[in-house]
Each structure stands twice: as C-alpha cells, then as structure tokens.
Amino acid sequence: MAQHAVYFPDAFLTQMREAMPSTLSFDEFISACQRPLRRSIRINTLKISVADFLALIAPYGWSLTPIPWCHEGFWIERDDEEALPLGSTAEHLSGLFYIQEASSMLPVAALFADDNHPQRVMDMAAAPGSKTTQIAARMGNRGAILANEFSASRVKVLHANISRCGIANTALTHFDGRVFGAALPEMFDAILLDAPCSGEGVVRKDPDALKNWSPESNLDIAATQRELLDSAFHALRPGGTLVYSTCTLNRQENEAVCLWLKETYADAVEFLPLGDLFPDADRALTPEGFLHVFPQIYDCEGFFVARLRKMSSLPAMP
Incomplete structure (x- = not known):
C-alpha cells in the first residue's frame, strides 16, 4: 500500500517513544502512521x-x-x-x-461489554453520530439516548446521520458537556465521553493532523477533558458504566485523565479491565486495564478506551 508524508514534530516523536510499551516497535509505529487508513x-x-x-x-x-x-x-x-x-x-x-473507522467502534463495544443493557444512555460529545447510531442499534431503538454536541455546526451533521439511520430513541441537545453533572445528577445508566482531543491518532486519515501540535496544547486539552469527565461521572448513577475514549495517543489526555478521576473520587471509581473485550485485546492493554491502541497493533487509527463503574453516590456538584 502506498505511503504518504506525515508531519511529525520532534517533541511528538519523543513523547511517543516514552508512551509506547517496549513490546511494540517504534519503527512499525512510524510505518503504520504513513500508510493510508483502511476503509x-x-x-x-x-x-x-x-x-x-x-x-x-x-x-x-x-x-x-x-x-x-x-x-x-x-x-x-x-x-x-x-x-x-x-x-x-x-x-x-x-x-x-x-x-466508521474501525477503532472508533471500540468505545461502544466497551460500553455494552459483559452483557450490559443500559436503558438511559448519554453520548456527551456525539457529533458526527457514529457512536450515537451504534449505541441506538445496540439498544434496538429502545430505551432513551441523550446525544449532546457543543458545536452548533456539528449538531446539524449529527441530526442528519440520526435521521438517515432511522434512530427513534434519541434526543439531541446543544450544551457544553460540563453542565450535565450539576443539571442531571446520577441520571444515566451509561455514559460515553468520546472526548475532544489533540487527534494524534488520525494522522493516517489526515497527514497534517499534527501541524498545530504542541505539548502545551495537550495539557490544555487534558484540563478540559478532566472537567468533562468529572461532569459525566456526576451524571452517572451509582452502579452505572462510563466509557472514556479519545483518538489520541499521549498519556496526558488518556491514562492521566482517568487516573485523576480515581485519585479524586477514590473508591467511588472502579476501572473495569478490557482485556477480554475481543480476541487479542490484550495486545493493547495497559496495566490499568485500559486499551491504548497504537496504529500498528490492529492496522487502524490510534485510539484510547477506558471503562469504569461508579461504585457509590457523590455529593452534588456546585
């Protein structure tokens, strides 16, 4: 398959060398990033x-x-x-x-793992709708989905895809996701937060994805992700399941965000390991039980998926 020229900032390559487990080849990572993405x-x-x-x-x-x-x-x-x-x-x-990109199907697979059958689900950052429509199909158009999107222009695309796919159990909202923890406390059986991120995993689709990349921007984005995850966790009922995912590869926006939640709420947060999600899932498994999918592992986009359970009720958000 033909290769294309991907722009890699030096600091990004340094960060990836540090983030990548020793079981993976850095040369294979570079080679995979330069191959066009499989449809x-x-x-x-x-x-x-x-x-x-x-x-x-x-x-x-x-x-x-x-x-x-x-x-x-x-x-x-x-x-x-x-x-x-x-x-x-x-x-x-x-x-x-x-x-839909193959790795972007992982978060919904994780949300419904272990025979999970939620009836009230929120997709907190839903556009363009690939995961909302996947959730609706898994629910058989039953139950209720709240599909939220903060970007006004992207709400239109979300609505178009929901309509095209015949989705009948979904309400669309247009809010900053940080409002839901206070506005709808402990309301949902399951929540998907496919968080806004630096998009490091999409270079196979967009060779210029890293043109504006910087370590500082990763930290800024991670701060927003923590606020969104905090809101989502408060909107989740005790016993409910939350999946946090990104299409990026650095640890600051992935493992560190989830570990921050665990440090903040301690025993109220239980990480649910994803090593049995599908055959060979253990090839992307982190010590915490998350999936950190580098593009060479399954020949797809880079992705991160964490699954957790809320073990107890929390005080209301201010």
Whole structure:
C-alpha cells in the first residue's frame, strides 16, 4: 500500500517513544502512521441484518473483512470507488450502513461489554453520530439516548446521520458537556465521553493532523477533558458504566485523565479491565486495564478506551 508524508514534530516523536510499551516497535509505529487508513463500515442493524446486507452486496464484488470487536463492522475494499464513492451508494444514503473507522467502534463495544443493557444512555460529545447510531442499534431503538454536541455546526451533521439511520430513541441537545453533572445528577445508566482531543491518532486519515501540535496544547486539552469527565461521572448513577475514549495517543489526555478521576473520587471509581473485550485485546492493554491502541497493533487509527463503574453516590456538584 502506498505511503504518504506525515508531519511529525520532534517533541511528538519523543513523547511517543516514552508512551509506547517496549513490546511494540517504534519503527512499525512510524510505518503504520504513513500508510493510508483502511476503509471500514458498520452495518446498521436497525434497518437490515448483517446476513441480509452481505447477501445484498454480494453481486457488487466488495471485499469485506470482519472487525474483531464489532460484529456489524467490516473493513472494506472495492474497485469502483472512483466511479461511485462509498458515501454516494444507495445503501449508504438509505442508512443501511455507516462509514466508521474501525477503532472508533471500540468505545461502544466497551460500553455494552459483559452483557450490559443500559436503558438511559448519554453520548456527551456525539457529533458526527457514529457512536450515537451504534449505541441506538445496540439498544434496538429502545430505551432513551441523550446525544449532546457543543458545536452548533456539528449538531446539524449529527441530526442528519440520526435521521438517515432511522434512530427513534434519541434526543439531541446543544450544551457544553460540563453542565450535565450539576443539571442531571446520577441520571444515566451509561455514559460515553468520546472526548475532544489533540487527534494524534488520525494522522493516517489526515497527514497534517499534527501541524498545530504542541505539548502545551495537550495539557490544555487534558484540563478540559478532566472537567468533562468529572461532569459525566456526576451524571452517572451509582452502579452505572462510563466509557472514556479519545483518538489520541499521549498519556496526558488518556491514562492521566482517568487516573485523576480515581485519585479524586477514590473508591467511588472502579476501572473495569478490557482485556477480554475481543480476541487479542490484550495486545493493547495497559496495566490499568485500559486499551491504548497504537496504529500498528490492529492496522487502524490510534485510539484510547477506558471503562469504569461508579461504585457509590457523590455529593452534588456546585
């Protein structure tokens, strides 16, 4: 597969050398970042079963490879992309599938792990809607989802994708996610916080993703992430499940944010290990039980996923 020129700041490379476990090759990390990203889709089981979709597209000659952590997810190769872009196919326009990066399917897989069946779910930073629509499909359009997005322009995209996919159990809101802990205390069975981040994991899709990168910006973003996670944790009911995820690779925005929550609320926070989420998940497992997915491990975008349980009620936020 052809390589493309990715911009790597020296300080970023230094940080990655420190963050990467010794079991992984730094040269393979650089090589993986320079390979174009594999395309992937998630079949929308609210509109069609996996078997029926595979039968439907069989005459097209599309090559589909299953994604280990998502039964409805497939890497896709097709010869007619230039003649008919994937997003312009009738199947996509009618909501039979969602074009979604493979690693971005991990957070929802974690949210529903261990036979978890939440009835009230919040997606705190929901646009463009890949994970909201994945949650709705896992819930079978039952229960209730609050899909929040702070960016006004991105709310429109979120609404369009929810409509295209036939989602009927979701309310859209347009707030700063930091309000929910005080406004809706201990209201949700499960919360997904796919947090705004520095986006270090997306260089395979955007070779210039690191043009404005700096260690200082990582720390600024991490401060916002801590406030969002604090709000989400307060909005979660005791016994509920929270998944924190990013598409970045540095520890400050990932492990350190989760460890801050544990230090702040001690025994109220239980980390739920993700080593059994799918076969080979242990290749990305951190000592804390999180998944820190460097792009060379599964040939996908870089990603981070942590799953935790709220063990006890907390005093109300001010």
